[in-house]
Amino acid sequence: MVGGNWKCNGNLAFAKSFPAEVLNTLKFDPKKVDVVVAPTALHLSTVQANTKNNVHVATQNLSLTGDGAYTGEFSVGMIRDMGVTHTLTGHSERRTLYHETDKDVAIKTKLAVDSGMTVLACIGELLEERESGKTKDVNNRQLNAIREQCDDWSNIVIAYEPVWAIGTGKVATPQVAQETHAEIREWLAANVSKEAAATVRILYGGSVSDANAAELIAMEDIDGFLVGGASLKPAFH
Numbered sequence: 001m002v003g004g005n006w007k008c009n010g011n012l013a014f015a016k017s018f019p020a021e022v023l024n025t026l027k028f029d030p031k032k033v034d035v036v037v038a039p040t041a042l043h044l045s046t047v048q049a050n051t052k053n054n055v056h057v058a059t060q061n062l063s064l065t066g067d068g069a070y071t072g073e074f075s076v077g078m079i080r081d082m083g084v085t086h087t088l089t090g091h092s093e094r095r096t097l098y099h100e101t102d103k104d105v106a107i108k109t110k111l112a113v114d115s116g117m118t119v120l121a122c123i124g125e126l127l128e129e130r131e132s133g134k135t136k137d138v139n140n141r142q143l144n145a146i147r148e149q150c151d152d153w154s155n156i157v158i159a160y161e162p163v164w165a166i167g168t169g170k171v172a173t174p175q176v177a178q179e180t181h182a183e184i185r186e187w188l189a190a191n192v193s194k195e196a197a198a199t200v201r202i203l204y205g206g207s208v209s210d211a212n213a214a215e216l217i218a219m220e221d222i223d224g225f226l227v228g229g230a231s232l233k234p235a236f237h
Contacts, residue, residue, distance in 0.1 A: 004231025
């Protein structure tokens with residue numbers, strides 16, 4: 001899977017031109033690779049209308065609550081009603097800037113999975129956590145929260161994004177990324193099932209670009225990417 005997270009970027013013209021100029025010119029086998037783009041909620045319908053069917057359009061977030069008196073939110077029911085099949089949950093910017101807890105992320109993941117959506121559940125450690133040797137503990141804590149809510153992992157994709165590498169230009173070396181992905185797969189085998197360990201896709205994110213993607217994807221336990229800033233450029237092709 002290759003995902004593109006637009007974050008809070010783009011305008012109406014971009015939501016029309018990028019699908020036409022980049023997404024609709026992608027050449028890939030949808031039986032082998034899933035391509036997902038996550039525009040802002042405002043631009044979702046425009047991107048949907050201008051993107052061919054073999055590229056999935058995702059939301060970047062969803063509400064903890066259902067329909068009702070929740071100003072500014074959009075529920076999973078509304079998302080599904082729009083024909084959207086994929087969503088991100090737990091991106092580090094949601095966790096650090098908007099104070100989403102591990103439990104918040106887990107509940108959102110369950111809401112989406114229960115509605116039939118495919119979830120790209122983001123996990124990852126801060127720089128100080130990496131430097132103090134807590135990467136595995138942080139990832140396990142975030143995964144355990146999801147495990148407490150979700151029994152079925154067949155529609156969950158794990159996106160490992162070391163926070164220190166997001167938008168900084170710093171990239172985990174292929175060896176470091178592989179080591180962490182292998183630990184995540186070990187967690188799946190021990191805490192979900194051996195089947196989940198064999199089938200759940202684990203993506204790498206954090207300053208991924210066309211310059212480093214080939215070396216990263218060659219690693220055994222890296223099953224794709226969640227791309228940030230580079231997903232707004234023609235190089236996403």
